[in-house]
Ligand SMILES: Cc1ncc(C[n+]2csc(CCOP(=O)(O)OP(=O)(O)O)c2C)c(N)n1
């Protein structure tokens with residue numbers, strides 16, 4: 057088994073931590089994992105992205121050229137990476153952006169993650185909504201592993217947000233379940 | 238052994254250094270090594286050490302010189318433009334035979350270059366870099382785990398030979414997070430003594446001297462002969478490399494650092510999907526370069542492909558090692574453009590096609 | 602009646618008595634060495650001192666001082682001394698630098714060591730030219746002064762103005778002690794020694810960075826007889842580089 061992802065969006069949308077939660081949880085579930093961030097000026101106000109791999113085998117190369125999953129939070133990220141998704145792969149986007157996806161050979165899920173996060177009163181948890189959606193598609197990481205990963209990824213001074221994050225993840229799962237139904 | 242931790246290469250190197258007994262770090266910020274510097278700033282003081290942000294890389298390496306001369310395990314880290322500025326100090330450290338560990342997280346050049354990963358400092362790292370006939374021991378990890386292991390060991394190697402050990406990294410492995418199992422912590426007080434260090438004369442009748450000036454030509458010649466003898470010993474004892482699928486390989490790929498990971502992915506794909514018998518030869522010590530091991534491996538193959546994130550630097554050492562026994566080809570990209578696995582696959586296919594027996598150039 | 606002989610002078614134990622220095626006749630580098638060595642001996646710290654020699658005529662200082670020494674690259678002595686002091690905070694660490702070394706190629710290192718209040722002592726030899734490389738212009742060369750690279754005299758329009766290092770460093774908050782002395786006659790040599798002692802005293806008390814600038818002769822490159830060179834210091838250098846203590850730690854007189 058190997059799962060490869062690219063998570064991309066504006067800096068500050070939590071794309072790096074989304075990927076990191078998956079990698080950390082993957083590690084505690086016994087997978088070989090890697091997480092590679094974009095670096096440099098890309099991070100300054102522009103787009104940020106990270107490459108994530110979970111695998112049964114040692115990871116050959118932490119770069120993900122062609123992800124099975126693209127999670128895109130904004131148009132520039134979608135334009136940059138949509139063509140790279142493997143045929144038969146999937147793209148998760150913020151609703152409203154789906155029109156920009158021209159590919160027929162991938163599954164496309166447009167989810168109102170921002171709107172959902174807004175309902176929790178904190179748009180910062182939109183990344184967790186997307187995480188929940190991805191977990192619904194790929195039930196390979198247990199709740200405990202995810203919670204533990206969250207605790208490690210999120211800085212201590214934001215630990216009061218943990219219940220909110222978990223709530224957002226559950227909401228994401230529901231959204232995805234509805235989208236697939 | 239401890240637990241596996243998900244860590245960035247930069248942080249793994251910093252923590253491994255502290256566990257190796259390094260308590261002194263002098264550095265100057267530069268992307269993409271700043272996380273190493275910041276880790277040291279956060280952790281050293283609390284563990285009985287000193288972190289100092291220098292006014293430049295020139296000063297940083299000279300602070301390292303002073304601290305190493307005073308007998309401490311000491312480290313600095315930088316990226317390419319800063320590494321250029323350190324060459325003067327590194328040359329002096331070679332002359333004065335001072336041990337220290339230096340990390341260069343290479344970025345694309347020349348000039349201010351870019352911030353993305355590259356391997357274009359190979360010449361500078363392995364051929365001396367500064368003035369004079371000297372070598373740094375150059376170790377090139379290809380993962381955060383290996384980076385931690387090599388940094389940890391580097392302090393012992395540096396002390397053993399009284400020589401600078403350079404960790405030549407790139408921002409893929411410096412910034413990627415992978416599981417890392419950290420080595421056990423060592424107490425600096427338990428490390429072997431350095432009777433040559435300048436710590437104050439104390440009871441000694443003769444002062445100790447840390448110096449690289451020899452005004453009499455015969456004396457400088459004698460120093461150089463001593464250094465060369467040491468370098469031969471290092472070549473005999475510290476040459477490192479790794480191999481994957483090289484037994485009975487028909488072709489060989491030579492790559493180091495993160496490029497070796499890309500090559501590995503490409504080779505895995507070709508072996509799986511096309512049954513091509515390609516092996517990977519990965520130099521870990523870039524100086525001393527594993528020439529003999531490579532020559533032995535290359536001998537039975539039809540061709541060798543060197544892959545680098547440069548326009549072709551290590552390939553010169555590969556050619557020197559192989560000595561024309563089989564064709565040596567090159568594939569590389571640089572400036573921060575990282576070759577894709579498919580490009581690596583393509584490059585290997587090209588080499589295979591060109592070196593099939595019917596195409597092979599006869600070796601005279 | 603018996604006479605007991607009492608020694609009135611003994612060479613300092615801080616310098617090797619068996620070596621003749623390589624300095625030119627009439628050069629006051631040797632005087633500065635002796636003052637430093639005497640002070641270290643009188644303070645009883647020779648055994649726990651680490652010195653840093655720099656690049657210039659004093660590059661071989663490590664051959665004369667009987668203390669552990671490191672030889673630094675041109676201009677980098679304050680950085681090297683910083684490295685030593687951070688590892689060995691209870692040792693006495695000093696750097697000995699010329700004006701080309703300290704105020705040209707090494708200006709960044711000295712300013713930042715001073716700004717950090719690095720607890721080291723710097724002995725700064727100002728001889729208004731590059732002695733070792735045979736008399737080129739230094740950052741301290743006076744306007745109008747002839748050197749091998751200002752053959753018609755230093756012209757500010759082309760080569761700018763001399764730097765007053767002690768005053769420059771005195772603008773910083775880091776230093777604990779800054780003084781400028783001169784080596785042109787006995788009275789001033791004794792005064793210089795008092796400054797040097799206070800500088801090391803400041804270090805021993807952990808007060809931070811200390812520097813003593815010493816106006817020093819270079820008869821060889823100034824093209825003067827040794828005695829004329831001392832006159833040159835008095836008549837030309839002292840008026841431009843006023844003597845005295847610029848910075849003293851509180852409680853020090
Ligand atoms: C990087 C470098 N550049 C140039 C030199 C050549 N050099 C040696 S000594 C010196 C000048 C020293 O002058 P100063 O510091 O005034 O000391 P003095 O000889 O006058 O005592 C120079 C330029 C060097 N050794 N290293």
Ligand code: SF4
Nearest residue numbers: 624625628658732819
């Ligand atoms: S050249 Fe000048 S500074 Fe150098 S030793 Fe001779 S007199 Fe002294």
